[in-house]
Amino acid sequence: xxxxxxxxxxxxxxxxxxxxxxxxxxxxxxxxxxxxxxxxxxxxxxxxxxxxxxxxxxxxxxxxxxxxxxxxxxxxxxxxxxxxxxxxxxxxxxxxxxxxxxxxxxxxxxxxxxxxx
Amino acid sequence: xxxxxxxxxxxxxxxxxxxxxxxxxxxxxxxxxxxxxxxxxxxxxxxxxxxxxxxxxxxxxxxxxxxxxxxxxxxxxxxxxxxxxxxxxxxxxxxxxxxxxxxxxxxxxx
Numbered sequence: 154x155x156x157x158x159x160x161x162x163x164x165x166x167x168x169x170x171x172x173x174x175x176x177x178x179x180x181x182x183x184x185x186x187x188x189x190x191x192x193x194x195x196x197x198x199x200x201x202x203x204x205x206x207x208x209x210x211x212x213x214x215x216x217x218x219x220x221x222x223x224x225x226x227x228x229x230x231x232x233x234x235x236x237x238x239x240x241x242x243x244x245x246x247x248x249x250x251x252x253x254x255x256x257x258x259x260x261x262x263x264x265x266x267x268x269x270x
Numbered sequence: 271x272x273x274x275x276x277x278x279x280x281x282x283x284x285x286x287x288x289x290x291x292x293x294x295x296x297x298x299x300x301x302x303x304x305x306x307x308x309x310x311x312x313x314x315x316x317x318x319x320x321x322x323x324x325x326x327x328x329x330x331x332x333x334x335x336x337x338x339x340x341x342x343x344x345x346x347x348x349x350x351x352x353x354x355x356x357x358x359x360x361x362x363x364x365x366x367x368x369x370x371x372x373x374x375x376x377x378x379x380x
Binding site: 184186188194195196197198201203209211212243247249251252253254255256257258259260261262263264 | 272299300302304310311312313314317319325326357359361362363364365366367368369370371372373
């Protein structure tokens with residue numbers, strides 16, 4: 154039982170490059186979300202999804218795209234990387250009675266550390 | 271809108287107690303608490319639901335005041351392993367759009 158798997162663990166990009174951060178879960182969770190965490194700061198919500206085909210914006214969506222074609226996968230795309238996107242990115246998922254993480258814990262992946270130069 | 275947490279940081283000696291507070295300007299339907307150690311992912315501690323139901327850790331307690339839109343996490347007889355950053359989190363009435371507070375850094379010294 155792998156839980157939430159994020160790849161890659163580390164990535165260095167040049168400004169303007171694009172890339173996709175992968176997130177997969179094997180717990181059949183409907184609710185999935187992406188967070189970024191900057192040094193000394195909390196977790197800020199980028200995008201979330203309540204099921205396949207349904208996504209919505211969080212607190213800091215600019216510069217990021219997501220899609221949810223299957224229950225298992227929720228990739229995060231950076232179309233044109235900027236130094237301000239240097240951060241640690243966490244993917245999380247939750248079992249959902251009501252569409253979100255109301256009464257079930259969020260399970261986090263181990264994170265992707267991204268540096269944009 | 272992010273919940274607000276206080277204090278920002280706490281330093282304790284082993285065996286001492288601590289309280290971490292979380293409040294929100296909007297209605298709280300449920301409150302989650304997580305702990306994150308340096309370089310690791312956040313780990314679930316507890317969920318508090320409206321009506322008093324709690325789920326989670328049996329050695330850490332918490333309260334949830336729905337009317338005041340506040341929650342508190344109580345760490346008693348702290349151990350070295352309690353060190354880390356504690357986050358409260360909350361979503362809308364279905365738990366979607368789930369956001370976290372800025373965190374409280376707890377350091378437990380021997």
